[in-house]
Amino acid sequence: MRSDDDWEDTMTLAELIPTLGESLRGQLEPGIWPRSVRHGVDGDLLLGGVPLTQLAARFGTPCHVLDEMTVRLHCREYASALPGIEIAYAGKSMTGRGVLRWIAEEGLSLDVCSAGELAVARSIAFPASRILFHGNVKTPEDLKAAIGYGVDRVVVDSLDEIEQLGALARYPQNVLVRVTPGVDGHTHKAVATGVEDQKFGFPLASGAAMEAVGRVLAQPSLRLVGLHCHIGSQVSRVASFEEAARRMVAFMALVQVQHGITLPQLDLGGGHAVPYRCGDPSFDLRGYADRVLRAVNYECSSYRLPVPRLTIEPGRAIVGSAGITLYRVVTVKHGSKRTFVAVDGGMSDNPRPSLYGARYTVRPVGRRFSHTSTAVTVVGRHCEAGDILAEDVPLPADIRAGDLLAVPCTGAYHHSLASNYNMVGRPPVVSVLDGAARLLIRRETEDDLLARDLG
Ligand SMILES: *Cc1c(COP(=O)(O)O)cnc(C)c1O
Numbered sequence: 001m002r003s004d005d006d007w008e009d010t011m012t013l014a015e016l017i018p019t020l021g022e023s024l025r026g027q028l029e030p031g032i033w034p035r036s037v038r039h040g041v042d043g044d045l046l047l048g049g050v051p052l053t054q055l056a057a058r059f060g061t062p063c064h065v066l067d068e069m070t071v072r073l074h075c076r077e078y079a080s081a082l083p084g085i086e087i088a089y090a091g092k093s094m095t096g097r098g099v100l101r102w103i104a105e106e107g108l109s110l111d112v113c114s115a116g117e118l119a120v121a122r123s124i125a126f127p128a129s130r131i132l133f134h135g136n137v138k139t140p141e142d143l144k145a146a147i148g149y150g151v152d153r154v155v156v157d158s159l160d161e162i163e164q165l166g167a168l169a170r171y172p173q174n175v176l177v178r179v180t181p182g183v184d185g186h187t188h189k190a191v192a193t194g195v196e197d198q199k200f201g202f203p204l205a206s207g208a209a210m211e212a213v214g215r216v217l218a219q220p221s222l223r224l225v226g227l228h229c230h231i232g233s234q235v236s237r238v239a240s241f242e243e244a245a246r247r248m249v250a251f252m253a254l255v256q257v258q259h260g261i262t263l264p265q266l267d268l269g270g271g272h273a274v275p276y277r278c279g280d281p282s283f284d285l286r287g288y289a290d291r292v293l294r295a296v297n298y299e300c301s302s303y304r305l306p307v308p309r310l311t312i313e314p315g316r317a318i319v320g321s322a323g324i325t326l327y328r329v330v331t332v333k334h335g336s337k338r339t340f341v342a343v344d345g346g347m348s349d350n351p352r353p354s355l356y357g358a359r360y361t362v363r364p365v366g367r368r369f370s371h372t373s374t375a376v377t378v379v380g381r382h383c384e385a386g387d388i389l390a391e392d393v394p395l396p397a398d399i400r401a402g403d404l405l406a407v408p409c410t411g412a413y414h415h416s417l418a419s420n421y422n423m424v425g426r427p428p429v430v431s432v433l434d435g436a437a438r439l440l441i442r443r444e445t446e447d448d449l450l451a452r453d454l455g
Contacts, residue, residue: 029278032361033408034067034322036432043367045406048432052326053366055437056404059430061328062345064415066094066440068102068433070322071411075106078314081289088132090270090315091117093412097124098431098440099319104130111313115145122149132176132267132311136200143168155228155267157201159215166219175216176228176267177202179209181247185232185240185271188356193232193271201229204251213255224261226308227252230269233316236281238288241268242295249299256305263308268292270313274320276409277361283317316412323411325349325427327389329403330381339376341399346380347387348421350407350414360390366404369396378405382422415441423449 028037028045038046045052048067055065078087088109091100095117103110104126112118113135121131131151135142136158143165146154155176156162165173180193180201193200202209209227216224231244245268252263272283293310300307327343352358362378373394380387389407418426425444430437 029275029361031275031282032278032321034070034324034411035073036067036069043365043369045363045365047324048437049435050432050437052324052406053404055430055432056326056328056366058437059428059439060443061326061404062343062349062427063326064349064410064427064429065324065326065437066099066319066411066429066431067322068431071099071102071319072106074314074318074322075103075108077285078312078318079107081285082293082310082312086309086311088130088267088311088313089318090313091121092416093315094319094323094414094416095120096415096429096441098429098438100124100126103318108318109311111315112151115139115142118142118145118149118151128152132313134178138165140164140168147173153225153265156212156216159212162212162215162219162222166221169221172221172223174225175222176226176265177209177212177216177224178228178230179204179248179251181229181231181244181251183231183240183244183247185235186237187232187234187271187273193230195232204247209251210254210258213259217259217261224263226263226265226267227255228267228269228311230313231271233271234273235271236273236283238284238291241288242291244268245292245295246299249296249303249305252308253303253305256303262306264306265311266296266308267311267313270315270317272314272317274316274409274412277359285317318412320412321409323409323414325407325410325414327405327407329399329401329405331401332376332399339374341376341378341395341405342381343378343389343405344381345424345427346382346389347384348380348382348419348424349427350380350389350410351417351419352413353388353390354384354386355417360393360407360409362390362393362395363406363408364395364399364403365406370398372397381424420444420449425449 036048040046040051086109088111089103090111109130111132128150129152132153133146133151134155153174155178157178178201180203182196184195196203202212216222275282327345330344331342333340374397375392376395378390428443429441431440
């Protein structure tokens with residue numbers, strides 16, 4: 001995506017501030033920043049052609065900014081790497097009408113896992129024929145919403161749910177059985193869902209998956225169309241996906257032997273890793289496409305099964321690096337050991353550092369900064385000592401109250417994980433494209449917070 005004049009800008013900035021730390025050099029790591037990012041004047045950055053200082057002035061801080069071009073490019077890259085394969089965007093990573101419209105226009109399918117997420121999809125008339133409904137807990141309201149909108153597939157996750165869905169469905173409801181293939185994605189345990197001892201799915205090894213298949217087949221109102229697995233999030237090892245695919249095809253063969261049915265669909269889930277910082281492992285989409293398709297084809301031919309229609313479900317890989325968050329520095333505190341740079345957001349807009357120990361790049365924008373950098377801890381405004389956005393990151397020695405900080409790779413699992421802790425309103429979501437900014441989700445106000453509180 002880099003053209004010659006970007007390169008010139010990069011050189012100019014690097015020459016201006018040659019001694020700054022890694023994060024302050026001219027490079028804007030392409031896997032981490034949105035594709036449209038450019039250097040502006042006086043230390044500003046442009047996203048979708050709009051200066052970040054202008055976005056902060058117009059929409060306030062903290063503010064989530066999404067680059068529409070990056071989201072669309074990611075959709076197209078998936079479609080071109082995996083022709084003929086259904087790409088279902090995992091809506092939980094960032095649910096909003098604006099984003100779901102782009103997803104619908106790009107021809108992707110959609111995963112939802114609650115009546116609320118489905119309500120957003122429904123409000124923009126996202127085609128029900130392209131919706132899958134997930135989740136280890138689906139309440140009666142969730143199941144009724146799914147049936148009411150006519151979602152194409154419900155991915156069943158427990159024996160109770162099979163009974164409940166069977167009782168509620170009026171017409172044959174397409175169902176996938178969520179299987180736990182026993183594959184370790186080598187990821188954080190809070191997001192490892194392929195291993196056996198966790199709450200999702202029916203384990204293969206114990207026979208639970210085969211039992212679930214039998215129970216679905218016994219429900220006249222359910223139509224078993226295939227199997228699903230999702231081995232976790234932030235998985236970069238293609239070999240883990242390959243192994244899961246092999247085990248799933250082997251299980252399809254077993255289902256054929258035991259029940260005499262050939263399942264037409266196989267959903268291999270998402271969890272494709274994205275780098276948050278320079279040097280983090282990234283996901284090799286072409287390698288994945290090549291190796292996983294080869295594994296499925298090989299296993300199918302060795303079991304003499306027809307190749308099923310495949311679905312994959314990337315969430316983070318579609319929206320993660322499309323987003324940044326802008327914060328304003330409110331105070332800089334020089335402690336006995338560390339310098340704390342405190343901003344106007346924190347764990348209410350980004351709980352990932354406290355949930356998973358996630359680490360981020362932080363970049364100051366909007367003026368010319370000192371040539372020397374110092375290691376600081378960027379903290380939030382909330383009443384928890386663990387409310388840390390970035391630990392031990394280099395910032396200019398003259399960083400001060402009023403400065404603007406941009407944190408990249410906040411498009412996924414930021415707004416969707418946001419809370420109102422300390423009665424702080426959730427930030428707005430603004431999209432940028434071709435020099436124009438659009439407010440997709442407005443900032444939550446005190447009136448919003450009070451509206452639910454009936455005292
Ligand atoms: C969360 C989830 C995904 C997407 O995970 P990413 O890490 O965002 O790609 C896909 N499928 C299922 C079932 C999920 O729960």
